[in-house]
Amino acid sequence: MKIIHTGDVHLGSSMLALPTEKAKIRRVEIADTFRKLTVYAKESGVDAVLIAGDLFDGEKVSRAVVDETLATIRAAAPVRFFCVFGNHDGKTELGELPENLLLFPNTGRQTTYVLPERVTLTGIDGDALGGMDYQALQLPEDHYNIFVTHGEIANHTRRDQDVVCLPLLQNKNVDYLALGHIHVPTTGVERLDSRGKYRYCGCLEGRGFDECGVRGFFLLEIENGRLKDEKFLSLAKRTVQEVRVDISSCHTYFELESAALSAARSAGEENIIKLVLCGTYQENLRKDLSVLKTRLSDHAFFVKIEDCSKLRIDYEACKNDVSERGEFIREVKRYAMDESLREEILEVGLKALAGEEIDL
Numbered sequence: 001m002k003i004i005h006t007g008d009v010h011l012g013s014s015m016l017a018l019p020t021e022k023a024k025i026r027r028v029e030i031a032d033t034f035r036k037l038t039v040y041a042k043e044s045g046v047d048a049v050l051i052a053g054d055l056f057d058g059e060k061v062s063r064a065v066v067d068e069t070l071a072t073i074r075a076a077a078p079v080r081f082f083c084v085f086g087n088h089d090g091k092t093e094l095g096e097l098p099e100n101l102l103l104f105p106n107t108g109r110q111t112t113y114v115l116p117e118r119v120t121l122t123g124i125d126g127d128a129l130g131g132m133d134y135q136a137l138q139l140p141e142d143h144y145n146i147f148v149t150h151g152e153i154a155n156h157t158r159r160d161q162d163v164v165c166l167p168l169l170q171n172k173n174v175d176y177l178a179l180g181h182i183h184v185p186t187t188g189v190e191r192l193d194s195r196g197k198y199r200y201c202g203c204l205e206g207r208g209f210d211e212c213g214v215r216g217f218f219l220l221e222i223e224n225g226r227l228k229d230e231k232f233l234s235l236a237k238r239t240v241q242e243v244r245v246d247i248s249s250c251h252t253y254f255e256l257e258s259a260a261l262s263a264a265r266s267a268g269e270e271n272i273i274k275l276v277l278c279g280t281y282q283e284n285l286r287k288d289l290s291v292l293k294t295r296l297s298d299h300a301f302f303v304k305i306e307d308c309s310k311l312r313i314d315y316e317a318c319k320n321d322v323s324e325r326g327e328f329i330r331e332v333k334r335y336a337m338d339e340s341l342r343e344e345i346l347e348v349g350l351k352a353l354a355g356e357e358i359d360l
């Protein structure tokens with residue numbers, strides 16, 4: 001049987017990292033990627049889709065988003081969706097559930113479903129983890145036992161909501177701990193104990209600039225109580241990418257723009273790009289970041305520019321410079337201060353002396 005492990009979809013997310021119109025488009029794209037997952041599940045004969053929490057982004061999610069999602073799930077029958085709640089689902093009122101959407105009753109205890117092919121599926125909502133009775137967990141040795149929840153792995157035994165106490169889950173015949181909460185998919189193998197492993201599925205689409213890289217879901221194939229195959233698949237429309245551009249060798253704005261443009265192109269023009277300018281730049285280089293952002297915006301879905309480049313000052317050459325500029329540089333160099341503060345003072349001061357606009 002085939003099982004999908006997904007979660008952290010964050011439907012209805014406000015996408016604050018993007019301007020209003022682009023945020024709206026991304027909200028639709030994320031819903032569409034979830035819909036594509038359900039279509040993929042149905043067409044590929046997937047038996048169960050595990051949603052490891054945060055299907056929705058919070059209590060403010062509109063009724064329309066909830067209804068649309070439930071309709072998407074209903075349309076994917078006979079695929080069954082097993083959904084635990086995460087810390088962002090809030091108290092989303094789902095209303096009448098589709099028959100193929102199964103939740104885990106929030107009684108403070110885990111619930112186990114027995115699936116075909118000797119598979120068991122146990123789950124508990126993230127906020128119930130604080131009171132979970134780990135001792136009561138008993139899973140058959142000759143089954144493939146999946147445990148799904150929403151929380152962060154901890155190597156201690158202090159129970160709390162959204163905390164999975166790894167030591168308490170060990171030697172309980174768990175084969176696959178399907179987690180949500182951390183938005184980066186686990187690519188390597190993280191051992192739960194000598195038998196099982198744990199894994200975060202990550203989100204389906206990157207949203208903020210802290211969610212760079214490929215996003216997707218895991219597909220497991222289990223045959224008669226044994227894992228036969230597993231893979232990571234992506235249906236994401238876009239990725240969030242961070243690209244660094246060293247501007248040390250740029251002499252003009254246009255050289256800078258061309259370096260930035262080729263970096264943006266290498267990241268894929270359909271993507272969301274955080275462009276980080278780095279290196280050291282010569283004093284009279286016009287950086288003009290707002291112009292750069294506008295001109296790059298045709299080459300990516302959205303570009304955010306972060307300037308980490310530092311002004312390059314040749315103190316030796318300034319030694320005998322009798323101008324105001326030389327005097328200013330020598331003065332700033334004379335005082336003991338944090339280097340980053342010195343760089344900032346020099347940058348602003350030199351711009352002021354050159355009669356340029358200062359952006360404080």
Ligand SMILES: [Mn+2]
Pocket residue numbers: 008054086088181182183
């Ligand atoms: Mn989340």
